[in-house]
Amino acid sequence: xxxxxxxxxxxxxxxxxxxxxxxxxxxxxxxxxxxxxxxxxxxxxxxxxxxxxxxxxxxxxxxxxxxxxxxxxxxxxxxxxxxxxxxxxxxxxxxxxxxxxxxxxxxxxxxxxxxxxxxxxxxxxxxx
Numbered sequence: 635x636x637x638x639x640x641x642x643x644x645x646x647x648x649x650x651x652x653x654x655x656x657x658x659x660x661x662x663x664x665x666x667x668x669x670x671x672x673x674x675x676x677x678x679x680x681x682x683x684x685x686x687x688x689x690x691x692x693x694x695x696x697x698x699x700x701x702x703x704x705x706x707x708x709x710x711x712x713x714x715x716x717x718x719x720x721x722x723x724x725x726x727x728x729x730x731x732x733x734x735x736x737x738x739x740x741x742x743x744x745x746x747x748x749x750x751x752x753x754x755x756x757x758x759x760x761x762x
Contacts (some may be wrong), residue, residue, distance in 0.1 A: 655695045664690045671720070672736055680729055684721045688714060709746030713739055 667687035674680035691714045699706045720735035 650660050655693060655697050660690055660697075664694065668739065671717075672733075674729065677724060677729065680724050684717055684724075688721075690744060691717065693732065694733050703706075706746065709742060713742050713746075716742065726760070 649717060667683050667690060670683035671680055671687055674683055691710055695707060695710050716735045716739045720732040720739070723735065724732035
């Protein structure tokens with residue numbers, strides 16, 4: 635009986651709400667998967683890393699963004715598209731061809747992270 639109860643509890647606890655993900659931990663794992671894809675020296679390693687990166691991006695889209703939700707989701711979609719393009723290029727043309735989309739991912743990351751940075755001292759003092 636206890637086994638059934640524990641199993642049911644585990645089963646239903648896996649259906650948490652979208653805001654239950656730890657976005658900060660997810661982002662750190664995303665960074666690691668991205669770095670692993672950039673550093674990959676063979677196609678199999680690259681595909682494993684880029685697939686994990688895409689999966690983490692999809693998970694991040696379910697987060698409960700308090701501010702800039704539309705822009706954040708748009709940014710995540712752009713990164714997903716670039717990652718998929720990099721994977722396709724790596725498969726058809728090799729790892730070197732995937733470097734351009736991977737570089738643009740880093741540029742997108744910088745752009746969209748600015749949305750969620752806390753305001754600086756001068757911005758707090760004088761506004762934007």
